[in-house]
Amino acid sequence: MDFAYDARTEELRKQLLAFMDEHVYPNEETAVRQRAEAADPWKKTPILAELQEEARKQGLWNLFLPDERYGAGLTNLQYAPLAEITGRSPHLGPAALNCAAPDTGNMELLTQFATEEQKKQWLEPLLAGEIRSAFAMTEPEVASSDATNIGTLIERDGDDYVITGKKFYISGAMNPDCKIFIVMGKTDPHGEDIRRQQSMILVPRDTPGVEVRRPMQVFGFVDESEGGHAEVVFDGARVPASNIVGEVGGGFAIAQARLGPGRIHHCMRLIGMAERAIELMCRRAMGRTAFGKPLAQQGVVQQWIADARVQVEQLRLLVLKTAWLMDTVGNRGAHTEIQAIKIATPRAVLEIVDSAIQLHGAGGVSQDYPLAELWAAARALRLADGPDEVHQRSLARRELKQYA
Known part of the structure; x- marks a missing residue:
């Protein structure tokens, strides 16, 4: 490597x-x-x-x-x-x-x-930055960390599909430029193979029966950046059958293909967040004095900074190894490493940002520094694209399988 x-x-x-x-x-x-x-x-x-x-x-x-x-x-x-x-x-x-x-x-x-038609209608404007999109998977009524629980129905009716269900924490959906939802639901809710019950379908925002109901709060505040997170209701929304993405019954596999790169991208950006927190921590430590000497000379502060540097270097190497594996043996071959970085990175970055907040005192939780925003983002990423515990469960099973 x-x-x-x-x-x-x-x-x-x-x-x-x-x-x-x-x-x-x-x-x-x-x-x-x-x-x-x-x-x-x-x-x-x-x-x-x-x-x-x-x-x-x-x-x-x-x-x-x-x-x-x-x-x-x-x-x-x-x-x-x-x-x-x-x-x-x-x-x-x-x-x-x-x-x-x-x-x-x-x-x-x-x-x-x-399909080529779907790409022309939706992918090309997204690539040009002319519109935004949302991925509607998470639901309030079920444990969505198990994607087989998804309850939204995608029912065939002649040449159309009718979508009924409720989603929440749908990122970007509050943005008026969000013109298309990629919705995961069940086309075969009673099928024998629970991983073939789901499909993905394209639902334009202006479809009758689609209601972006309300913004969801994050730690008690509304995240207004880039479309926030919304509760979205699909009440008999009707779209052409040609709006199915991939094959009918392929939704679970498509979701896994989508989430793999998404997880590593989150971790890549998280390392940048940690570096920003370390930089702010060092500048603060060099510029403030308490109890007769600069904060940079306080032992506990030095420990925070040293531990943060060690954690970031470890995480970066693990993320780079994962990226290299995805390039060389594919997402499936990098499955263990993708899960490992998704478990380790948000946790460690959360700890680093928390130390930076502590060093900044009241300023650390204020709007005057980006630290509160970084903390909220890192904490949310312990849930996004699968909570820690789901990845731990899968990773442990894969490890134990070698000794079965």
Whole structure:
């Protein structure tokens, strides 16, 4: 395994670091202010539109997509250090490059499984940043961490399918630019194979029977960035049968194909979040004095910083190994490592950000620093794309199988 940056990665990395310094970091507060002042806080802010135009001009666009027909054609190993850089500004960096979830996963899904007609109608505008999308899987009435529990019905009626069910925490759905939902539901709820009961279907937002009912709060506040998270009700929403993605009964397999790259992308960005927290922690420690000496000379503070550096270096190597395996033996061959990074990375980054918050005192939980936002994002990622316990269960089974 060779994790040294190749020439293309190094070139893009230098370019992206400059883009973040010159355009993203200086405009983080502007984005927050514009969102607060907007009539619709979930709509794309003017500053984000400007950043996207600049990123496109510089060729920093759709870097996440390995398919050269549609994206930059980078491998997972090439994209990892770039995603880390954008993760330092989690709500502005990825979006500026059209590399933000859930659109990244949805575009990958459409690239792999959509028909040419579906790609033309939905993938192409997503690639151009003209619309947003949402992935409607999680439900409030069942334990959605077990995808076979999904209760939304996708029922055939002549040349159409009728969708009935309730979803929640559907990321991006509050954004008025979110024009398409990829909905997971059951086309064969009584089928013998519980992993062939589900299908994926495309449901345009303006379909009668689709109601984006309310924004969901995260730790008691409404996440207004890039569309928030919504409760969405499908009450007899009718779409053509041709809106099925892939094959009928293939929904479970498609979900797994989508979530693998999504999980590693989250972990890549999380490492960037941790690096941002370490930087803030060090600057604070060097600039504040307590009990007669700088915080940087306090033993407990030195321990926090040292432990954070060790954790980040460990996580980065594990993420790079996972990316390398995905490139060389495929997502299935990297299954153990994907689960390992999804368990380890949010936990460790949460601990690092918590230490940074502690070092900043009251400022750490305020709007004056990005730490509270970083903490909430890292904590939520212990649930997103499967909670820790599901990955632990699967990983342990795979480990034990060797000794059966």
